[in-house]
Amino acid sequence: MTYSKILGTGSYLPEKVLTNHDMEKMVDTTNEWIVERTGIKERHIAADDENAVTMADQAARAALAAAGLQPHDVEMIIVASTTPYMVFPSTACLLQERFGIAGCPAFDLNATACAGFMYGFSIADQFIRTGTIKNALVIGSEIMSRVVDWNDRSTCVLFGDGAGAVVLGKSEEPGILSTHLHADGTHKDVLYLPLGTRKTPNLESVKMLGNPLFKLAVNILGDLFDETLAANGLQKSDVDWLVPHQANMRIIQAMAKKLNLPMERVAITLDKQGNTSSASIPLALDQAVRDGRIKRGQMLMMEGFGGGLAWGSALVKY
Numbered sequence: 543m544t545y546s547k548i549l550g551t552g553s554y555l556p557e558k559v560l561t562n563h564d565m566e567k568m569v570d571t572t573n574e575w576i577v578e579r580t581g582i583k584e585r586h587i588a589a590d591d592e593n594a595v596t597m598a599d600q601a602a603r604a605a606l607a608a609a610g611l612q613p614h615d616v617e618m619i620i621v622a623s624t625t626p627y628m629v630f631p632s633t634a635c636l637l638q639e640r641f642g643i644a645g646c647p648a649f650d651l652n653a654t655a656c657a658g659f660m661y662g663f664s665i666a667d668q669f670i671r672t673g674t675i676k677n678a679l680v681i682g683s684e685i686m687s688r689v690v691d692w693n694d695r696s697t698c699v700l701f702g703d704g705a706g707a708v709v710l711g712k713s714e715e716p717g718i719l720s721t722h723l724h725a726d727g728t729h730k731d732v733l734y735l736p737l738g739t740r741k742t743p744n745l746e747s748v749k750m751l752g753n754p755l756f757k758l759a760v761n762i763l764g765d766l767f768d769e770t771l772a773a774n775g776l777q778k779s780d781v782d783w784l785v786p787h788q789a790n791m792r793i794i795q796a797m798a799k800k801l802n803l804p805m806e807r808v809a810i811t812l813d814k815q816g817n818t819s820s821a822s823i824p825l826a827l828d829q830a831v832r833d834g835r836i837k838r839g840q841m842l843m844m845e846g847f848g849g850g851l852a853w854g855s856a857l858v859k860y
């Protein structure tokens with residue numbers, strides 16, 4: 543049987559850090575409100591000469607180095623991003639050009655928002671399982687600071703910039719046990735980012751109905767864990783680590799409770815990075831792998847949830 547497994551991880555964060563105290567000077571908010579309601583203390587903000595491609599490049603090179611591979615070994619590039627450098631060419635194609643590896647398939651997933659990384663992860667897994675390719679780069683890269691309304695305190699305090707990457711490769715043993723993807727367009731109005739192609743009204747910044755979204759996230763993710771474990775005949779007690787999308791600490795705490803995991807067994811970057819949309823899961827994974835908390839052989843529950851609505855999970859033996 544052919545499976546895929548995580549060969550290496552990498553990430554990139556812009557140098558500039560914006561703290562809650564900095565935000566207090568920009569909008570009518572307080573450090574206390576942000577920490578209490580979200581768990582966020584600071585976030586990274588990209589420099590003027592950075593974009594989704596430059597950040598993806600850094601994260602991908604780190605992941606390839608960790609996997610012991612060179613750019614020319616890569617057989618597929620998938621970039622999840624709601625904030626691509628261009629509508630087209632895709633961020634994946636622009637990255638491929640930087641890597642000098644013309645020929646392999648390269649494409650973006652942008653419509654799956656914060657769930658984009660899980661969608662890319664699942665697609666790469668399918669291609670590797672069927673033997674079509676031997677490996678794939680899956681990247682989440684986001685420059686959310688360019689699409690938030692910096693006058694809207696209800697959204698601008700939430701997001702940050704960064705990129706995370708994994709290299710998936712062929713394996714005789716799992717690896718990725720299963721992936722699960724879902725979407726429900728009836729909730730299209732709780733979180734959206736209009737595009738310049740709309741005729742009216744063209745306000746290109748993130749719009750969010752935070753509270754309804756919060757409740758949807760908690761319910762949907764709880765069911766997703768049940769589905770993911772049941773598909774593998776496993777119990778909550780089999781899960782060593784939760785590697786969640788980082789939107790709100792209270793959502794993450796509820797998810798840890800659902801899995802009976804202490805918070806020490808949850809990969810958290812939210813406090814230092816804010817919500818980096820599709821980059822948040824690989825950023826959290828890479829940090830916990832590099833500092834030695836997540837070890838080979840451990841069972842990871844990964845989940846992503848975002849606009850669409852779209853959501854997805856993976857159960858992974860790291």
Ligand code: UT7
Binds near residue numbers: 656755756790817849
């Ligand atoms: O990544 C994709 C998935 N995203 C999510 O899952 C996000 C889910 N939602 C959330 O994380 C939370 O709903 C938020 C953090 C966005 C908001 O927290 P909340 O506890 O749901 O607050 P709320 O929206 O109900 O707002 C409570 C109050 C409001 O004031 P009033 O109407 O009670 O007077 C807001 O105007 O907090 C006010 N408020 C703020 N106050 C200070 C909203 N933003 C701020 C702010 N500083 N930055």
